Structures are given as C-alpha cells and as structure tokens.
Amino acid sequence: MPSKKRVTVMRDVAKLAGVSHQTVSRVLNEHPNVKQETRTRVLEAMQSLNYRRNLAARTLVTRRSHTLGLIGFETTLFGPASMLHGIEDAARTAGYLVSIATVRNLERGEVLDAVDRLSQHAVDGIIAIAPKPAVTNGLLQAPAGLYCVAVGGAGDPDAVPTVRIDNAAGSRAATRHLLELGHRTVHHVGGPHDWPEAQERVQGWRDTLYEAGAPVPPVGFGSWNAEWGHRQGQELARDPGVTAIFCANDRIALGVLRALHEAGRRVPEEVSVVGFDDMPDSGYFLPPLTTVRQDFAEMGRRSLTLLLEHMAGGEDAGPPAHIVVSPELVVRGSTAPPPSR
Amino acid sequence: MPSKKRVTVMRDVAKLAGVSHQTVSRVLNEHPNVKQETRTRVLEAMQSLNYRRNLAARTLVTRRSHTLGLIGFETTLFGPASMLHGIEDAARTAGYLVSIATVRNLERGEVLDAVDRLSQHAVDGIIAIAPKPAVTNGLLQAPAGLYCVAVGGAGDPDAVPTVRIDNAAGSRAATRHLLELGHRTVHHVGGPHDWPEAQERVQGWRDTLYEAGAPVPPVGFGSWNAEWGHRQGQELARDPGVTAIFCANDRIALGVLRALHEAGRRVPEEVSVVGFDDMPDSGYFLPPLTTVRQDFAEMGRRSLTLLLEHMAGGEDAGPPAHIVVSPELVVRGSTAPPPSR
DNA sequence: ATTCCACTTGTTAGCGTTCACAATTTGAAG
DNA sequence: CTTCAAATTGTGAACGCTAACAAGTGGAAT
Numbered sequence: 001m002p003s004k005k006r007v008t009v010m011r012d013v014a015k016l017a018g019v020s021h022q023t024v025s026r027v028l029n030e031h032p033n034v035k036q037e038t039r040t041r042v043l044e045a046m047q048s049l050n051y052r053r054n055l056a057a058r059t060l061v062t063r064r065s066h067t068l069g070l071i072g073f074e075t076t077l078f079g080p081a082s083m084l085h086g087i088e089d090a091a092r093t094a095g096y097l098v099s100i101a102t103v104r105n106l107e108r109g110e111v112l113d114a115v116d117r118l119s120q121h122a123v124d125g126i127i128a129i130a131p132k133p134a135v136t137n138g139l140l141q142a143p144a145g146l147y148c149v150a151v152g153g154a155g156d157p158d159a160v161p162t163v164r165i166d167n168a169a170g171s172r173a174a175t176r177h178l179l180e181l182g183h184r185t186v187h188h189v190g191g192p193h194d195w196p197e198a199q200e201r202v203q204g205w206r207d208t209l210y211e212a213g214a215p216v217p218p219v220g221f222g223s224w225n226a227e228w229g230h231r232q233g234q235e236l237a238r239d240p241g242v243t244a245i246f247c248a249n250d251r252i253a254l255g256v257l258r259a260l261h262e263a264g265r266r267v268p269e270e271v272s273v274v275g276f277d278d279m280p281d282s283g284y285f286l287p288p289l290t291t292v293r294q295d296f297a298e299m300g301r302r303s304l305t306l307l308l309e310h311m312a313g314g315e316d317a318g319p320p321a322h323i324v325v326s327p328e329l330v331v332r333g334s335t336a337p338p339p340s341r
Numbered sequence: 342m343p344s345k346k347r348v349t350v351m352r353d354v355a356k357l358a359g360v361s362h363q364t365v366s367r368v369l370n371e372h373p374n375v376k377q378e379t380r381t382r383v384l385e386a387m388q389s390l391n392y393r394r395n396l397a398a399r400t401l402v403t404r405r406s407h408t409l410g411l412i413g414f415e416t417t418l419f420g421p422a423s424m425l426h427g428i429e430d431a432a433r434t435a436g437y438l439v440s441i442a443t444v445r446n447l448e449r450g451e452v453l454d455a456v457d458r459l460s461q462h463a464v465d466g467i468i469a470i471a472p473k474p475a476v477t478n479g480l481l482q483a484p485a486g487l488y489c490v491a492v493g494g495a496g497d498p499d500a501v502p503t504v505r506i507d508n509a510a511g512s513r514a515a516t517r518h519l520l521e522l523g524h525r526t527v528h529h530v531g532g533p534h535d536w537p538e539a540q541e542r543v544q545g546w547r548d549t550l551y552e553a554g555a556p557v558p559p560v561g562f563g564s565w566n567a568e569w570g571h572r573q574g575q576e577l578a579r580d581p582g583v584t585a586i587f588c589a590n591d592r593i594a595l596g597v598l599r600a601l602h603e604a605g606r607r608v609p610e611e612v613s614v615v616g617f618d619d620m621p622d623s624g625y626f627l628p629p630l631t632t633v634r635q636d637f638a639e640m641g642r643r644s645l646t647l648l649l650e651h652m653a654g655g656e657d658a659g660p661p662a663h664i665v666v667s668p669e670l671v672v673r674g675s676t677a678p679p680p681s682r
Numbered sequence: 683a684t685t686c687c688a689c690t691t692g693t694t695a696g697c698g699t700t701c702a703c704a705a706t707t708t709g710a711a712g
Numbered sequence: 713c714t715t716c717a718a719a720t721t722g723t724g725a726a727c728g729c730t731a732a733c734a735a736g737t738g739g740a741a742t
Contacts, residue, residue, distance in 0.1 A: 009697095009698055009699090010698065010699070011698085019721075019722085020721065020722045020723075021698090021699085021722095022700080022701090022721075022722065022723080023720085023721060023722080025699070025700060025701095026720095026721090028699095029700085032719095033718090033719055033720055033721090034719095034720070034721090035719085035720065035721090038720085038721085052457075052460070052461055053461070053698085053699080054401070054463070054697085054698050054699065055461055055462055055463060055699095056397050056398075056400040056401040056406065056463050056697085056698080056699090057397075057401050057697070057698035057699035057700085057727090058698080058699055058700075059397035059400075059699090059727095060395070060397040060398050060401055060697090060698085060699070060700090060727050060728065060729085061698090061699055061700045061701075061726075061727045062699085062700065062701095062727090063727085065397065066462075067440065067462065075422060075425065075426055075429075076419065076422045076423045076425075076426045076638070077422075077621075078417065078419070078422075081416060081417045081418075081419075081422035081425075082417045084416065084417075084422075084441075085416055085417045085443065088416075088441055088442075088443050089443070092442070092443075092458075097440050097441075097442070097458060097459075097462050098440065098441055099408065099438050099439065099440045099441075100425075100429055100438075100439055100440075100441060101429075101433070101438070102426060102429050102430070102433075116393075117433075117438060118438075119393070120393055120394070120396055121396055121407075121408065121438050122395070122396060122397050225621070225622070226621075226622040226624070226625035227625070229625075230625060251621070251622055254622050254625050254626075255622075255625050257627065258625050258626075258627055258629075261627055280418075280566070280567075280592070281566070281567040281592055281595050281596075283567070284567035284568070284570075284571060284595050284596050284599050285595075285599075286598065286599055286602050286627045288599075297417070350727095350728055350729085351728065351729070352728085360691075360692085361691065361692045361693080362692095362728090362729085363691075363692065363693080363730080363731095364690085364691060364692080366729070366730060367690095367691090367730095369729095370730085373689095374688090374689055374690055374691090375689095375690075375691090376689085376690065376691090379690085379691085394728085394729080395727085395728050395729065396729095397727085397728080397729090398697090398727070398728035398729035398730085399728080399729055399730075400697095400729090401697050401698065401699085401727090401728080401729070401730095402696080402697045402728090402729055402730045402731075403697090403729085403730065403731095404697085
C-alpha cells in the first residue's frame, strides 16, 4: 500500500518547508507579515508537492465560497447567454466561480427555489436575470447577508441594485430615426405585454411620436419571436399607409421582414423596418437590419462589478445603486425615406 | 445582544427534536434505520428552525460537492448555450449544481486552467464542450478521480466518454435531399477547416456525391458566421452552374441567402440552399431554411447522464462509452428542384 | 429465562482550513 | 546593555458535517 494519504494538505507543505501549517496559510492568503525567505520556501514546497488548497474547508470556516450564483431565464437565447458570458468573464478575473440556476418560468416559486439552491451551496452573492418583477421580488427572500443584483429588467428600485438598459431611449432613437427619414408615423410591433422591457420600448416610441405630433397607431403585444413578428407583419403589410415599422426586437423584425416580402412590399423602398438588440447576424438579414444595439456582455460585466461593490459595502450601504446603460442605434439597409407619392 | 449564533446548525435541530446530531444527519441523508416517529420529529424541528444544511462542511468530509463543472466555449451562441441549458436542466433533477468555466479559445493552456479552477472548487465531474481535440486532451490532465465527459465534438475515443452528433449522417441527408430533387450536384460552404465537425460535414457531403456519381466541387473553409457565408455566396452566385448549396451551418446559410439575393438569383427557384443546426428562427429566413436539426439540449442532457454513469461506474469501468445522436433533416422553403433548362 | 440479532440511537474523532491568541525573534531606541 | 514595539512564527480551537464504532433497545428463537 503505497498511498495512504491521497492528496497533499497544508500540513504536508508545512512539514516540507519546515514551518507550521498556519504559516502556509498565511502565505496562501498573502498575509503581510511573512518573511520573504520563508515565503519562497513555502511556495517552493507547494510547488514541489503540487499542493492545491481545499476550498471546502476554507469555505467552512470563512463562510465565503468565492462562488457567485446566477439565476437565468431562457439562457438559450442570445441576450441572456451573452449576459451570462459577460458575468462569467468578469467573475473569473475577480476570482469567483459562477454557478447557474435556471428557472423554467418567471413565477415566484421557481425563483425562490433557485435562490434556495444557490444559497445552500453557499454562494457569496447572486445575480439574477430579471425580466419580470417576480424575480426581483423573489430575490428579497434571500437569506440576510446574501447579496443580490438584478440585471436586465424590472424591479423595485428600492429593493436591490439593478443594471438595466435604457429601453425608452433606444426606442426613441429608433423612432426618431424613422421620422427624420420623412415617415409620417411609425408602427410598432410589441413584445409580451407583461414584460416591463416591452412596455418601456412602447413608451419611448409613443412619446417620440407624440412629441413629433405624429399619429400614434395601436400596438399589438405578443411574444419575442419571429413567428409573432410574421403574424403582425402580415397584418401591417395589408395597410398601404404603413411605411415604417419599429419592432420590439430583432427576431420579431425577422418575421416582419418575411411577411412584408411575402406580401410583395419591398424593404426599405416601400417600408422601413427597425429592430432591437442587434443579434449576431442581424446585419445579414434581407435587407440588413437597422436596429438598436444592446451590449449584453457589458451589462453582465457591469452587474458583476455592482455586486462586488455591494458585497464590499456591507449591510449598511444606503439605498441600492443602479446602472443604466445606453443602447445605440445601428443604421443599416432596412431603413430609407418613405416612397414619394 | 440577541443573536449569538447566526444560523441554525444540526445541533440546534437535534436539541429541539431531543436527539443527537447524528440522528439528524441520518434523517437528512435518508438513512434507512431511523424510527418513523423520530424522523418526523426531526423533520418538524428542521422545518420550524428553517434549517439548511451546510454543504461546505458536508463536502469537506465526504469529498463530494454535488457540483458539476462545465467547460464552455462561445457559450453565447445558440448551440453551446442550448447544451448548457440541457446540462443544467438534467443536473438539477439529479441534485447537482453546475458551475461554469468558459474558455476564450481552444488552446491547451486555457483548458488546463479551466480544469484547474473547477477542480479547486471540488466539482465532482466535468462536462466539456469540446469542438476541438485540444479540449479533450486537456481533460486528460484532470486529477485522478475527477470524471470528465466531452460533448459536441472531437476527441480521442479511447480517452474520455463523449456525446456527439452524427455530422456525416446529417450532411448525407442534406445532400441526398438535394440530389433527389434533381440537382446535378451540390456545392458546399464549409466551416473552419480545423474543426472536426466541419470536416465531418464535408465528409458526408463528399461521400454522398461520390456514391451518386455526381461531380464533387471544391470546398471553401472559413468560419461559422454569416459574413463568411456571404463572401462565399457571392462567389457561388457568379457561377450559373450552381443550383444547390449546402452550408455547414445556418448562419453561413443566412449569408449565402443574402449574397444570392443581391446577385438576383432567386431561392429556391434558381438555387436551393440547405443549412445545418436549425436555429430558432431559421424557419423565418427568406425563404424559410431547409436545414439539418441538431437537438443541442438533448445532447446536453445525454452528456450529463453519461457523466453520472461514468461517476457511478468508478475507476474500473472499462473503455469509455460514447453516445452518437442523429440529426434530422427539416425541409422548408429554401429547396426545390433545379430550374428546368 | 437466556441468547442472539436486527434495529435504533449516541459518542467520538476527524475532514482541511482559518481565527485568536500566545510565544518568540528582531531591530531600533534609550 | 536594556527595553519595548513591531515583525514573525507557532499552538490550539473552532467551522458543521459524516464515518466508524459503541451501546442501548426490542423481539424472536432457543
């Protein structure tokens, strides 16, 4: 029996370096008061024994796991997936691992369950992709001392820190762009009516039309996908007065483009179309889509920063902070002046 | 000072239930030999104290964290993101949490680093999205006792268990479909030349042409995105002999569609196009894309099953198992018989 | 009754780390 | 040479849990 002890632990390193285990710990945690010479001796010992510290033991005593939790929804889509990526990227450089807990829907129960799973695993903080208030509210049930941040959506601003995009500004930019091209008004295909993001986009669009004195057409609310865009597009295509359509996201826009094409209405010559998000290949739609770009990854990174600040600030850190990032209009081939009559 | 002990631990539960802490542990771990009566008493105590067990302590002694690691690449794209989702979904029902470690590239160093991060956090196993051999090879450096599975790509079949798609079968189906429609031959726009998946797709396509006695046009290798598809599409559009194009994925197909459109070649009347993947909105391209569907989420789930089996099997479990899932051809509007001359 | 075994519970000792404190060494100042 | 504070190191005790064994039940078999 050659191997009695399978892994090397702090004690082994200590013995080899001729110091106590506590000194090894100090080296590991970069405690200032360690003589340079012993430090290198310990480091060499660690190297030669290929020592890796046992994080479970460390977590047990410090109550910090150096793991962050992510509550995600529809992480299969580009937006959430990119946020996840941004979060993980920033977390890694900050020395954290990210554990994920996806929720199947945005009901309270699912969210509470996710919080519970993560907190059992002793995550130090939670970032939630929270497109609906239920998620933010669920976060409030997190045990005291577990810091939470909501990204990408809705939530009581007094409750948790949030990172969100200025949806209204985005749709204002899109709508203004179309009006400036000379369109009499702009139609809108909305997202799901119970998503705050969808509402905010409507708001910015409506306000802009109103301010410009343009008529405000009725909005249809549906979902975020191309199928919905296609359906609404078919309807709008029938109305010859429609010359500009602003869609709540790029997928909807894709469906609208197809509907217009099927109806024989040319884009952008007869009808202009604008999306929202700027997905990876929106620039290769037919025609290339003018859209409002969101930097999801950046939002993810910012939310991580916010979480770390929140954690550092402690319990007594005043009202929650908020970050609002600005989207950017990307003009491509799907928009043009209206046909001259 | 009301709160001396902040959280309730096993001892508190034990005291309230009038048993020893070990009995509480037994209840928690569903040990068979606990009297029904005491079990309920303990459960009630846990409930009333809102007890949550400390997983770090459990991990410390059992050496099992009930956490799985995922090494991901380009998790922002639909395929990887869906796999991640499938994995997380299956992991949750199996009682595991998933921690992610994304790699910026597929170099050996990055992969080793990811393995290291995960193993430090004491994950019980690792699933790696491994489109290139470097990842699988990196997995071999994982400490003994840490089980690994590779999903979605390449790798030495003797090394680790894998889940992969039958790429060749997919492209055979696509190519056959086009030939059966009456096309004289089928052109192919390849993915990156150093991705085994891209190679396999070429293989299936080439074999099918060969068997059918059709001429085998040269292949261009590039990348996985629409921009590449657009570039190749422009070239192919110039050649009037091209009537059928099979693309290595849907994004490439999108670029090809645009190039053909710009060149005034109608799809599917003049040229048929087929993709690979079946992304969410491929059915809304112009025209709706015929493509080869991969069920990424299912692959994720399967890989988790495989990992758990591998873990249960222990060290002595013979050669690694492999799962190959079959893709499915989805016929839509982008394919039709060639124009009759 | 006695014996034995299965069932149920309790006791003790770690798991590998950090924390709090004690002990020692060092170096500069008196 | 003494003194004291700072720098450096070591010692024991947690952290909350499970493993291993011990010990106490009860009932069936002897």
